[in-house]
Amino acid sequence: MSQEIEELFQQCIRRYESGEAARSLIPSFESICKGSPKAAAAWTCLSWLYLLEGQAEKALKASQTAVKLDPVDAQPRVNLTLAMLELKKTGVRQQVDTIKQILVRDPEQIDGIKSNLAEGENRRPTWPHLSKISTWLFEED
DSSP, X not given: OOHHHHHHHHHHHHHHHTTOOHHHHHHHHHHHHHHOTTOHHHHHHHHHHHHHTTOHHHHHHHHHHHXXXXXXXXXXXXXXXXXXXHTTOSOHHHHHHHHHHHHHHOTTHHHHHHHHHXXXXXXXXXXXXXXXXXXXXXXXX
């Protein structure tokens, strides 16, 4: 990422964290992804914003790009799985199993995933697939 795009990315993250609506952030993240197409974190954020706005088809594409760019980051796979659930796609169980494997190998990602799922509940309270994936990932076996 160029320094200019990195600064824009960090600015947009702060705007999100301060509670700005996903809808107003999407154009900025689309611009970041266009300007830095190999920035997995930007694609992950964009897919999350699409999910918050109920744009599952766009979220699916953005999260697929993020997973391709960073296959060992659990969050884009969570986003991908949520989009797959909303679009009634096959392969959800395989994604959940892969996420679980990533979290076993890199438990430092667990808190971030839990935090993002909680944030999703706050921002989109009527999101049935969110509680479903949370249960699948973090229920005691």
